[in-house]
Amino acid sequence: xxxxxxxxxxxxxxxxxxxxxxxxxxxxLWSEDLKMAYFERLREEAPVHYCKDSEFGPYxxxxxxxDIMEVDSNWQDFSSEPAITxxxxxxxxxxxxxxxxxxxxxxxxxxxxxxxxxxxxLKNLESxxxxxxxxxxxxxxxxxxxxxxxxxxxxLTTQMLATLxxxxxxxxxxLTRWSDVATGGPETGVVETEEQRREELMExxxxxTRLWQERQEQGLSNDFISMLAHGEATKDMSPEEYLGNLIxxxxxxxxxxxxSMTGGVLALNENPGEYAKLRNNPGVIPNMxxxxxxxxxxxxxxxxxxxxxxxxGGQTIKQGDKVIMWYLSGxxxxxxxxxxxxxxxxxxxARQHLSFGxxxxxxxxxxxxxxxxxxxxxxxxxxxxxxxxxGEVERVPSNFVHGYTKMPVVLHPL
Amino acid sequence: xxKITYIEHNGTQxxxxxxxxxxxxxxAIDNLVPGIDADCGGECSCATxxxxxxxxxxxxxxxxxxxxxxxLDLNPERQGNSRLSCQITVTEExxxxxxxxxxxxx
Ligand code: HEM
Ligand code: FES
Numbered sequence: 427x428x429x430x431x432x433x434x435x436x437x438x439x440x441x442x443x444x445x446x447x448x449x450x451x452x453x454x455l456w457s458e459d460l461k462m463a464y465f466e467r468l469r470e471e472a473p474v475h476y477c478k479d480s481e482f483g484p485y486x487x488x489x490x491x492x493d494i495m496e497v498d499s500n501w502q503d504f505s506s507e508p509a510i511t512x513x514x515x516x517x518x519x520x521x522x523x524x525x526x527x528x529x530x531x532x533x534x535x536x537x538x539x540x541x542x543x544x545x546x547x548l549k550n551l552e553s554x555x556x557x558x559x560x561x562x563x564x565x566x567x568x569x570x571x572x573x574x575x576x577x578x579x580x581x582l583t584t585q586m587l588a589t590l591x592x593x594x595x596x597x598x599x600x601l602t603r604w605s606d607v608a609t610g611g612p613e614t615g616v617v618e619t620e621e622q623r624r625e626e627l628m629e630x631x632x633x634x635t636r637l638w639q640e641r642q643e644q645g646l647s648n649d650f651i652s653m654l655a656h657g658e659a660t661k662d663m664s665p666e667e668y669l670g671n672l673i674x675x676x677x678x679x680x681x682x683x684x685x686s687m688t689g690g691v692l693a694l695n696e697n698p699g700e701y702a703k704l705r706n707n708p709g710v711i712p713n714m715x716x717x718x719x720x721x722x723x724x725x726x727x728x729x730x731x732x733x734x735x736x737x738x739g740g741q742t743i744k745q746g747d748k749v750i751m752w753y754l755s756g757x758x759x760x761x762x763x764x765x766x767x768x769x770x771x772x773x774x775x776a777r778q779h780l781s782f783g784x785x786x787x788x789x790x791x792x793x794x795x796x797x798x799x800x801x802x803x804x805x806x807x808x809x810x811x812x813x814x815x816x817g818e819v820e821r822v823p824s825n826f827v828h829g830y831t832k833m834p835v836v837l838h839p840l
Numbered sequence: 841x842x843k844i845t846y847i848e849h850n851g852t853q854x855x856x857x858x859x860x861x862x863x864x865x866x867x868a869i870d871n872l873v874p875g876i877d878a879d880c881g882g883e884c885s886c887a888t889x890x891x892x893x894x895x896x897x898x899x900x901x902x903x904x905x906x907x908x909x910x911x912l913d914l915n916p917e918r919q920g921n922s923r924l925s926c927q928i929t930v931t932e933e934x935x936x937x938x939x940x941x942x943x944x945x946x
Contacts, residue, residue, distance in 0.1 A: 498885065533910075544944075545943070546916075546944060784883065788885070
């Protein structure tokens with residue numbers, strides 16, 4: 427392993443800053459990957475912590491596993507409306523989507539589309555996914571450096587999305603682009619201006635409106651667009667709501683799985699003993715997949731708004747307050763997970779992690795994500811002795827999408 | 841100890857001696873019965889401990905409360921006799937209980 431991917435030593439002092447000045451949302455902490463030390467102190471000293479001012483306004487941080495579980499499962503007291511990330515939605519450009527709706531409307535819309543990613547349907551998708559994974563892996567150069575994020579993680583998740591939408595395959599990288607545009611504004615460098623962002627999202631809507639019309643004329647089939655176009659709860663959606671739900675399905679299935687595909691390789695490189703375990707026992711793969719998803723925690727947080735005053739961890743959260751559940755922190759909480767800072771591919775109870783959330787909004791695509799990762803690792807192990815990380819990874823500068831933009835690797839054949 | 845039988849989707853039966861006071865989910869996990877994931881550890885928040893209670897036992901196990909109902913309702917494989925097994929507590933009364941496991945947990 428190259429030295430470059432060791433954590434960078436930067437002068438920061440999470441133990442000296444007064445707690446009341448703590449603002450874990452600051453972008454600098456995320457791009458430099460310094461947040462773990464901050465979370466550790468919050469879990470220890472202020473597990474339900476109020477930040478009185480930040481770029482995103484005042485907010486509560488909930489950092490322990492059990493407290494996060496309590497908030498996440500209590501949708502009556504903690505609303506997912508109007509948005510589920512720390513950034514407040516743009517009032518003049520709302521994107522309503524069911525992840526940001528409370529029951530019962532949430533339930534009706536989710537039920538319309540979830541069949542396509544329910545296990546019974548995944549059984550039919552497995553051979554398609556495997557075929558595509560095999561093709562992508564077989565085309566990779568062996569023994570020379572390339573970017574794993576672009577050639578594998580993005581390519582595979584994008585192909586998968588195209589399949590779920592029955593989207594024109596040759597245009598599939600548009601999906602990647604729309605996902606990036608939807609989750610990042612000018613500050614992340616994805617677009618130059620907010621206007622450009624909106625223009626691109628309107629292009630997305632126009633493209634998908636054509637597909638909607640096409641699917642509406644055809645009978646119901648098993649892809650997301652057809653299900654939305656024919657579903658009782660969704661067939662009369664407004665254009666904004668259609669766009670919102672498209673973005674949800676595109677982003678939901680994109681960044682998350684993508685970053686688990688990259689994060690797994692990185693974690694195995696940082697833990698050569700675990701890589702050796704994997705080589706000796708491919709049967710561990712399903713368990714390892716859960717551990718990778720815990721380890722990576724591809725979505726670092728979800729946000730809620732308190733519907734009433736609520737006591738949590740000795741603090742009173744006031745009605746209307748913004749509450750951030752930091753899954754990334756809960757997944758490192760030693761009160762709930764043994765040796766949480768270690769990556770252990772045969773960990774006991776590996777499925778018990780927060781990465782998919784809990785309660786009515788629990789990730790709809792969780793079985794699909796696990797299936798994709800399991801197949802990817804089964805096929806990697808049939809081909810390569812090692813996927814070696816040979817340079818520094820580049821991270822997404824976001825406190826929501828916890829992932830990578832670049833990871834140079836070299837493949838070593840069996 | 842009350843006996844509980846779990847029947848996998850493929851017909852395989854697992855009869856276990858369950859401790860009074862634990863949940864039907866926990867009794868399965870403690871006895872290594874496959875097919876129940878219980879990702880939330882019994883908090884009624886994941887629905888991956890889904891079982892179908894054999895008809896003659898439905899009256900004794902009772903019906904789901906509101907929180908359980910809202911999680912079950914989102915399950916496309918939900919049946920009339922579906923329950924989340926973490927929400928059924930083992931009692932002497934339930935000696936002989938039989939539950940079917942779904943093909944998949946979701
Ligand atoms: C490792 C991969 C993934 C991770 C870590 C992940 C994580 C999450 C999280 C944290 C939530 C919100 C949970 C909450 O608010 O309590 C969520 C919801 C959702 N995810 Fe995923 N996700 C992944 C993959 C996918 C995939 C492949 C899809 C494909 C369709 C998907 C679609 C969705 C949808 C539609 C929702 C909204 C569910 C609702 O509000 O009812 N996700 N996901
Ligand atoms: S164990 Fe999660 S709902 Fe029963």
